[in-house]
Amino acid sequence: MQASNGIARSARRLRALRYAGVRMAAVAACVASVACATKPLVPYSTDTPPLALVTASQAGVQDKRARFREIYCAVLEAHGSDLADHRPCEDALTRVGNEPAGTGAPVDLGPSGRHLIAVVVPGVGYDCFKPWLNSPGTVVTQLRQFGYDAIMLDVEGLSSSANNARQIRDAILAMPFSGSTSRLVLIGYSKGAPDILEAVVDYPEIRSRVAAVVSAAGAIGGSPLANDAEQFQADMLRYFPGATCTSGDGGAVQSLRPATRQAWMANNPLPPDVRYYSLVTYPQPERISSILKSSYEKLARIDARNDSQVIFYDQIVPGSTLMGYVNADHWALAVPIARTHAMVGSLFVTQNEYPREALTEAVLRFIEEDLATSGK
Template sequence: MQASNPAAGSHGGAAARPARPMRALRSGGIGIAAAVTCLVLAACAAKPLVPYSADTPPLALVPASQAGVQDKRARFREIYCAVLEAHGSALADYRRCEDALTRVGVEPAGTGMPVDLGQSRRHLVAVVVPGVGYDCFKPWLNAPGTVTKHLQPFGYDAIMLTVDGLSSSANNARQIRDAILAMQLPAGAPQLVLIGYSKGAPDILEALVDYPEIRGRVAAVVSAAGAIGGSPLANDAEQFQADMLRYFPGSTCTSGDGGAVQSLRPATRRAWMAQNPLPGGLRYYSLATFPQPERISSILKSSYEKLARVDARNDSQVIFYDQVVPGSALLGYVNADHWALAVPIARTHTMIGSLFVTQNAYPREALTEAVLRFVEEDLATPGK
């Protein structure tokens, strides 16, 4: 799931560092990024955040028992652990299973069923929709495409859709529609698993609601650290701050329709969910990021602490319950911050990783394989 969303960060902590690391930061092309990450979702804004009041929780993003969410963490843990164990240290950024997922509350016991690690029968394709600003810093990131390379020998595949990084969810929904309809797909059962990372998740939901012609091509939808309920950080941000990403080194992105920040505000997302029931007949899954505090990169600590004024159970950008699609199957809570889930900064920019994006290592290849294996198994389960 190598997509990206530089939603927020901090230049405050970086400024206190010695001059040499700061020069390294600038020479690596992230001097601008360090300032911009502080701005995109207002980690450095002056206005304080306030907790959600008891009578106005994020719509549908309350505890699973109140949102019709099915708790499938036990089976997903079994599949993910089997994938990690099968690949072991051959994986980049390998972690033990207990360190890869966070246990939250009472997690159901495992099923004990065997895990099929063979060839995919359905040949599912992960179609990743990235978050805010990805097209702005994609050239600089220069992601190695290791997720796709990892999946293909098992009969899966992965592609990333191009959407406007600084546009609204409505604008990007149309782009998602156009891309899906342009795909040459084999006849038979739908293969596409739409994976929305950060803002990419509400972009996908709007596409499914607004363009019913694409639904027959979609096997499932996954929110991966998705901003389903938005982020309180967006309440303090303005679009001109996000537009600074246009000056990222190598960027050729445009401002689009200028609606990215508005689309991420909780009030916007709540209103949209209230007015747009999700289409039936599709499978929805949620994979939330819920890191242990020591798993948050130093550059993201400021936004984590600011968001903690609302709820400390956040990944530095989004609160854990704001990542859950109502009525979905909850796969698990990933022990990684918002960037670590999908943005391989430390792999392609090692100095920046060692100085600032200090907890960016995560076995994304194994995680994506586990998601597709879970979805394939779940789609084949009779009576669902």
């Protein structure tokens, strides 16, 4: 009888894993089915990308990749294999073009003096698959050892950026604030980045509390994958295992269309009293998970320098500081699927391993140093 019960439990677990995998495949197929504009292919290359340099020059982007690399490498070396998914620094970041030489300055790996708090705004549908993902919270544990902290800010994953900007504003104003030193680092992942930008533009009352804004694989310029998508496709995420999310105002897909984002950027200058940073995903093609290959190839009809969801230059905030190009696909940067669902990882998200704890620590250390040197 015990053996029969054990077999039954194993069968149920296997069915659950299969169900989760099928759901993930359906979501990815939904994204991958979107038709892209037929433009000449720009092949994958790590040579100097002319378009990026022109865009950066015109928008006043500062290239500080060299210093970020020094800090990230120091963090990775200090922690070594103590953290999950460890990679050598050279494999964690992609060298693109003529990356400037490092400063050679020492890297302070001691306790934070400013006690920055990473406030992460997630992307499309996160509130739908958050229960299933069951993230272990290891990033928060890592940061707290050094006087930093992190929270995931709840927004409606299927709503518009305008709707979520208001939710970001309300959440920030509800947080304790001494009125002296700004400590919040708003990190927007994917659609979370434009959600944050709309918040700092539309709600000036939150700016005094914000030390910096980071686009992490952010859809700043939108994604061509959204051009022919419909909201009902995104709403498929409401049927993810354990999901309790709603459609919200139904504006997620519209908010991600390039025309929407470009029009918003043209009509909404970013306030200069906030510091902006860009962390761009620029994976080597072999670092794209199997489930994301189709969407990567569709975006490659425009530009092969994409992370499967967003082209690299669409991730950069105008006037920001460019921290680095990360050798990870869109999901690997921020969604630890393979850690909590090993079978799904082995079958679908085959390149999901990435040292996110070390990366987040390096981001906060870099920003703390940069703010100090700039007098902010």
